[in-house]
Structures are given as C-alpha cells and as structure tokens.
Amino acid sequence: MYGRLPIVKMLLVTLALTAVISAVMVPINWNGQGASAEAPKIDHLLNVMIVLSAFVFSLVMVMLFYALWKFKAKPGDESDGEPIHGNTRLEIAWTLIPTIIVLFAGGYSWKVLDDIEEPQKDHLTVSVFSQQFAWSFAYPGKDYAWTEEELHVPVGRQVHFKMHALDVIHSFWVPEWRIKKDNVPGITTTAIVTPDKVGTYQLVCTELCGFGHSTMRAKVVVEPPGKFKKWVEGLDQKAPKELMETVELDSTTNPPDLGAGGA
Numbered sequence: 001m002y003g004r005l006p007i008v009k010m011l012l013v014t015l016a017l018t019a020v021i022s023a024v025m026v027p028i029n030w031n032g033q034g035a036s037a038e039a040p041k042i043d044h045l046l047n048v049m050i051v052l053s054a055f056v057f058s059l060v061m062v063m064l065f066y067a068l069w070k071f072k073a074k075p076g077d078e079s080d081g082e083p084i085h086g087n088t089r090l091e092i093a094w095t096l097i098p099t100i101i102v103l104f105a106g107g108y109s110w111k112v113l114d115d116i117e118e119p120q121k122d123h124l125t126v127s128v129f130s131q132q133f134a135w136s137f138a139y140p141g142k143d144y145a146w147t148e149e150e151l152h153v154p155v156g157r158q159v160h161f162k163m164h165a166l167d168v169i170h171s172f173w174v175p176e177w178r179i180k181k182d183n184v185p186g187i188t189t190t191a192i193v194t195p196d197k198v199g200t201y202q203l204v205c206t207e208l209c210g211f212g213h214s215t216m217r218a219k220v221v222v223e224p225p226g227k228f229k230k231w232v233e234g235l236d237q238k239a240p241k242e243l244m245e246t247v248e249l250d251s252t253t254n255p256p257d258l259g260a261g262g263a
C-alpha cells in the first residue's frame with residue numbers, strides 16, 4: 001500500500017507556494033487608477049479571490065507533482081496497478097475544501113455588493129440612454145435637461161444611473177469607477193456609483209453591439225457640486241419625447257432587493 005501521505009508537509013508546501021504566488025500577484029494594480037468609493041472594496045475583493053485561487057492552484061500542483069514523483073513506475077515494471085476502490089477520507093476532503101472556499105467567496109462577494117449598493121438618501125439620479133452607437137444623459141428637474149456624448153456628475157455624491165437601451169444590449173463602464181452594468185432593452189437597470197475624484201474619464205460600451213461598438217464612448221467629467229449644478233442649469237436641450245417614453249415603458253427590475261426572496 002501507499003503508506004501514510006505526508007499531509008502536513010504537502011500542506012506546508014502548498015501554503016508556501018500560495019504565499020509566493022500571492023506576493024507576486026496581489027501588488028499588481030490590475031484595474032488601474034480608482035476614482036470611486038466602490039473601487040477600493042472591489043479591488044480588495046479581487047485580491048482576496050487571487051489568494052484563494054493561488055491556494056487552489058498550489059494545492060493541485062503539489063498533489064500532482066507528489067503523485068508524479070512518488071508513484072512513478074520503476075523502469076521495467078510491467079505489472080498492473082493496485083486494484084483500489086474509493087478513499088472515503090480523500091473524497092470527504094475534496095468535497096469539503098472546495099465547498100468551504102466557494103461558500104466563503106460567495107458570501108464575501110455578497111457582503112461587498114450589499115455594501116456598495118447601499119442607497120444613500122441624498123443620491124442623484126441620472127438617466128442613461130444607449131443606442132448604436134452613442135450615449136446620452138438626462139438629469140432630473142427642469143424637464144429633464146439632456147446632453148449627448150458628455151456626462152457630468154458631482155464628486156462625493158452617490159449617483160444612481162438608470163439605464164435604458166434603445167435598440168440592442170449595451171454595457172455601461174467607466175474603468176476608474178469599476179462598476180459595470182448592462183443596458184437591456186425593455187428593462188431599467190441601475191448602476192450605483194459614488195465618484196470620489198475630480199477629473200475627466202471615459203465611459204466605454206463593453207457589450208459588442210454592432211459595427212460602431214469600439215467608437216461607442218462618452219466623456220465623463222467629475223466636478224465639484226457647485227460647478228456641476230451650473231453645468232446642468234446651462235444645458236438648453238430637453239430629453240426628447242421618445243426617450244422619456246422608454247423610461248416609462250421599461251420595467252424597473254434592477255437592482256433586485258437583496259434578500260427579498262419570493263417564488
């Protein structure tokens with residue numbers, strides 16, 4: 001028989017390998033500059049996932065190389081392998097460990113999502129309209145001041161972007177904000193973002209939506225509240241009737257109330 005597996009040694013090697021991989025991968029700035037209150041939480045979540053993945057990868061590699069080294073047939077050994085059937089301890093381990101990892105990853109992600117989507121009382125609502133291949137935006141009050149190709153938002157205030165796709169599926173993404181949300185014809189989806197750095201960014205469509213997809217961008221300006229207010233007041237276009245009709249027609253489905261349940 002095999003004798004006892006050096007489980008403690010294998011585990012130590014696994015942990016050491018996990019530490020080495022994590023030390024290389026975690027310091028890398030995968031998402032670039034962050035410019036929202038949500039960004040650090042999402043970046044931290046990504047780092048936690050990297051460490052978990054490094055652990056799983058290391059565990060598999062250590063067991064694979066141990067098996068290759070330990071159970072390699074001697075030269076000239078033509079005999080059959082040992083007739084074995086099942087290994088209860090091993091099966092419990094390979095069921096339990098992944099279950100714990102997946103439940104932890106799911107629970108932690110849930111907590112982060114719940115956290116960053118917590119609505120603030122003083123939030124600003126902006127309607128986003130996407131169509132092949134352009135973005136436009138409507139602001140509340142004053143008959144919905146409307147603007148094309150340029151989005152302004154105040155710094156330090158939570159914004160609820162209500163998304164309306166006019167033709168096919170598009171996706172709203174400002175890399176520095178981290179948040180990404182599909183715009184789906186027929187329903188209203190909502191992205192919740194709290195921009196926390198003044199600056200100019202780019203809104204990118206991240207859903208392949210046709211020939212002009214790669215050009216479907218808009219300028220995003222995050223500015224102090226006073227400047228933002230002036231800018232909105234200076235807009236002279238009103239949202240076209242057809243656009244406001246989609247707002248009424250689209251059913252509000254998102255974000256679903258976490259924990260609301262129901263059949």
Ligand SMILES: [Cu+2]
Pocket residue numbers: 131132133169170171205206207208209213216
């Ligand atoms: Cu698009």
